[in-house]
Amino acid sequence: MPQIKRVKINGEEIRLLNNVLYLHYSEGDGYSLLLDTVITEVDARKYSHKDKAEVLLRYDDDKEESLDMFITGVTEVGNGDVPVLELEVNIDNHEKFRNLEVVNGDSIECKFPDPTVGITIEEVRKIDMPSDKIDITAILPIDLKEWLHSNNNISEILKEALYDYINKKASE
Incomplete structure (x- = not known):
């Protein structure tokens, strides 16, 4: 066959x-x-x-x-x-x-x-990487909170920061 x-x-x-x-x-x-x-x-x-x-x-x-x-x-x-x-x-x-x-x-x-x-x-x-919606609660200084609320691409910022952090930890 x-x-x-x-x-x-x-x-x-x-x-x-x-x-x-x-x-x-x-x-x-x-x-x-x-x-x-x-x-x-x-x-x-x-x-x-x-x-x-x-x-x-x-x-x-x-x-x-x-x-x-x-x-x-x-x-x-x-x-x-x-x-x-x-x-x-x-x-x-x-x-x-x-x-x-x-x-x-x-x-x-x-x-x-x-x-x-x-x-x-x-x-x-x-x-093909699936994406899922998650809710995150964080305690941040007020200036970071204001900055996050003023940006529309929070998901992209968080994704990049998490991958950077993972790669940093993997190389230690």
Whole structure:
């Protein structure tokens, strides 16, 4: 089976860092096609509250396949884990995917492929760093308080100051 080159979800291309496409077999349910893909935290937030997705897979041989898949899992953002989007669809014709690894869900030795091997959260965040709003309470001299209130780019000032401080501490 060719490797996946591109993935579009609901018409929007997602950034692929790594993925595994495989079959899952369970005696009661039959075969399912599963796609576990490492995505950015920004993309993880987009799909964390969705149940289904129209998925377009483009392989490295330029063949395409469109599937209506269930979103069975999305890694929670903000815990330091590499984010993974898990997609699944039941299939009738597993012979079409005969070159894929088959994971037997009925087996005690069942081990699912892990797309996060060799990928760190720092690498993911270099591609697309999410931003979160935080509230900070500080006790400052009145002149600094007035200066902060007169500036519209407090977030940028704080971000730069924090990165400078982190880099200073790391070099000590």
